[in-house]
Amino acid sequence: MATYKAPLRDMRFVLNEVLDVETISSLPKFGEVTPDLIDAVLEEAAKIAEQVLFPINRSGDEEGCTFENGVVRTPAGFKEAYKTFVEGGWTNLSTDPTYGGQGLPATVGFVVEEMICSANLAFGMYPGLSHGAYEAIRHHANDDLKQAYLPKLGEGTWSGTMCLTEPHCGTDLGMLRTRAEPQADGSYAITGTKIFISAGEHDLTENIIHLVLARLPDAPGGTKGISLFVVPKFLPTAEGKPGKRNGLGCGAIEHKMGIKASSTCVMNFDGAKGWIVGEENKGLNAMFTMMNAARLGVGMQGLGLAETAYQSAVAYAKDRIQGRSLSGPKAPDKPADPIIVHPDVRRMLLTQKSFSEGARALAYWVGMLIDVARHSQDTAKREEADDLLQLLTPVIKAYFTDTGFESANLAVQVHGGHGYIREHGVEQLVRDARITMLYEGANGIQALDLVGRKLPMHGGRPMQKLLALLHGFVAENKGNAAMAEFVGPLEKAVNQMQAAVMWLMQNAMRNHEEAGGAATDFLKVMALTVMAYMWARIAKAALDSNGKNGGEAEFYDAKLATARFFVKRILPQAEAHYSALQSGVEPLMALRAEAF
């Protein structure tokens, strides 16, 4: 059976011991955000995740959403759970106090998001999409729109969507056709069809606010002619209530492999009233605000699912008895040993564990980078944090979702044939995880974003910053004998990543297709290197803690053992990816399309 308890001890370890939670409380805005306050928030979040969201995860998958006459119904229990979620203030956790938000740090939001994704990814989509819409309006819309929408989106009585994709265009938004006609009252009439709209229609909120990309009549072609509009399902009245129904509706919901409790809608806009967000033809910039936040959010989905997959696999491996340990019976009173005695089962569990815990450290570090980038008073620190954030966003999206999917598959594998049966709940994790590699930019697109936009950004400054940070850590810890087993492989990995960057600079300049050919392998090289850095930091924290926390020696020893596993068993993959990318694009382009 799928199992989930929020890993609060590990979350606190990352926040307080691996990272420095002071980084946040030293920011003027968060002077009152003490470790105790964060702790209290996490305890409450764990309760709602474990007791409210997780129990309706499998039933939601079995029942799915239903569609009838334009009305979408979420599965049993979702309405009640959403009500509890809103009443607990969870939609407003790290939103802007100007509009009624609680203004907690992004880092805290990340931790809570991880729990929600672990407990019920399909449920998490509804508040998750609102978050993207909120950010787009907050950064780019005028004050009237902010006043009209942010408080409602924040408190969760209204929800939001991102309407980008059309039947003929997803990745290539330059081809989009939805039209926006300026009206005499300053609004626009929006007409077109959007597909794959998560939470496009549902029964959880009294209003749904669509953020829609569309073209003005005189707009230039391609991506330079796209504008962003806010288009509500019900037009708000002067009192801020949902008023007249707008000219839009849900035409169908998709039948999907997973996240079945999340409605994925075809949305038809038929002269619907909308208001522009930001400047004309600059919609893509505003959309990227949403997209970057959403990409990190999807990365967190990968981590969340991986954690549930890991916990479910461990529970089964401790319970299921089958065969005997090769080093002699471990449960002599039983007819067989629990399968966790077998090295190959442990290989799978440790692969999951080393991902979840390393990725958690990386994710919360990125959370802190967001807080620093937004709120530090030190310009240089803000710039550095934002550089690293930009650079790491595609890595987190792609690597966390690839590996989250792998972890879900390992949970099934540990369960053997039982993992394939729906009642056990682990195959759902595989189906749910599968979408995360596809939406918000398929993982190949993330890799192109990394090599094509993020590496060259500001003359390569973000990568220079990252390399300086990693080299600095290596130099600082090289003399520490206890750290040698982690710092040695890290140093090798960092040098290899640097060589891969050099390779790209030399080759992609000459031939742009080289960047495309190397992209995915480069992303993996970078992801594994950054994971090795996080594991070295975890190991360091564990070594520093030893002795002073006598009662928890096993907790810290497990960190060191898992760090060793990562370095010895997972990190070697980076070499294979480095070899592959060095072979260049020629082997990929040699065949004519017809020869496939």
Added chain:
Amino acid sequence: MATYKAPLRDMRFVLNEVLDVETISSLPKFGEVTPDLIDAVLEEAAKIAEQVLFPINRSGDEEGCTFENGVVRTPAGFKEAYKTFVEGGWTNLSTDPTYGGQGLPATVGFVVEEMICSANLAFGMYPGLSHGAYEAIRHHANDDLKQAYLPKLGEGTWSGTMCLTEPHCGTDLGMLRTRAEPQADGSYAITGTKIFISAGEHDLTENIIHLVLARLPDAPGGTKGISLFVVPKFLPTAEGKPGKRNGLGCGAIEHKMGIKASSTCVMNFDGAKGWIVGEENKGLNAMFTMMNAARLGVGMQGLGLAETAYQSAVAYAKDRIQGRSLSGPKAPDKPADPIIVHPDVRRMLLTQKSFSEGARALAYWVGMLIDVARHSQDTAKREEADDLLQLLTPVIKAYFTDTGFESANLAVQVHGGHGYIREHGVEQLVRDARITMLYEGANGIQALDLVGRKLPMHGGRPMQKLLALLHGFVAENKGNAAMAEFVGPLEKAVNQMQAAVMWLMQNAMRNHEEAGGAATDFLKVMALTVMAYMWARIAKAALDSNGKNGGEAEFYDAKLATARFFVKRILPQAEAHYSALQSGVEPLMALRAEAF
């Protein structure tokens, strides 16, 4: 949309050009099996796969099997398709002429099996399970049982099952509890519950023959006390018709992630009449006859699904337009280029292509080994073929299914968000492929079989034979300049595999758990090396053919280009697995179970 056309040209290339189909026709038993005859069989098989089985693949998944009052109904169209299949003689293709079979080579059976698995895996389970039951009876049962069951199983009017698993034991059959009480008439009364019984109950045949593992009253404990019984649903009359209903029934069917049109049954035996197959307490030997055949069959399922996944991805990549080639527009008349122009899309397609084509060559080579092992008049050749077959069976099962699943996932990835929608039919490939890594021994068990049984078998003779073969090929082709780019990496891979064998010999002797810790990585090292060997053979055949087949130059050039891709982009993975296994079992065993 999922797409499938039997790759007849490639199948012929493998049989006639890469391998030597004469190997088969030179066997006395197959003197009349000419390339033309094989060709005619394959043409007909392609028709039934494409026109009868493939069209009901997705509808079968959507509808699934239904269960009511002990009766299982297959989805619409399955009964008619099965009738056509039986009438075409496909169930009797490579069965024993003594019992009415057509006696065609196993190699031909493999090619046809690949097509069936590509077209409709769930359908293929029904005749596939009969095949295992047939082999167990043919090798181990007495003449009366052979006469009673083989003709019917062969002609497909009756079908078979393998009843091994019980709720508390799958991998560890030593714990099984089903009882067999000897009766006065020489039969046995079988009582117990079996789970995960594929084709345990259905509406395609007039009788179902269960091969059941059970314990005699005085049997020793563990796997040394297991016997095999044949237990028909209906007791055959003297005229060979289904007679009285036997004391067994289907208690439920499982709700699964995929292969929904294949019934997976809980079977209850309540004093059912059965007859022993082979000797008392030697049931496991007889079962292994079934299992080894079944494991190769499951490997073929991985290949079959990979082929459909590849074809579906290619079709979409040529059709879907999105973005422009970085080397300038390739479809200037359209608003965007087909996505096959993008290097990262090609990376995915070539990963699929290099697997399908390399695995096909490997699979058919193994088919020929079966034919040689069974029918050669040369004892040494029989022994060598059987050695290689034993050694390669777990590699084929595990690597083909891991990679088949990967290929199915790549098909989804190439489709982007559309791949996640059920209507497109590619996510079904992922769900269907997922079971192949689990059943007939989960892939970790295959790896343990390889390192724990197959490597030490006959004092290591099979691996010595394989190494001699690979080194021989390298030596023979090393002087050929045109082959250098393939032979060089192959030589490195072979030496690395040999070093991995040495590592295992040295370390697993001292500590048996080292074998368990290294097993999965060793299997991958070996699989990638054998694939590199097949790609070198394919390249050689392509080089030899060039010139003489002027009209097909592109076909042969594509083989060389794909071989290059494999060597440069896939083979480097072997190094990472070699590094991982060399780190030993210690990083896996360091944690106490409680620390997970």
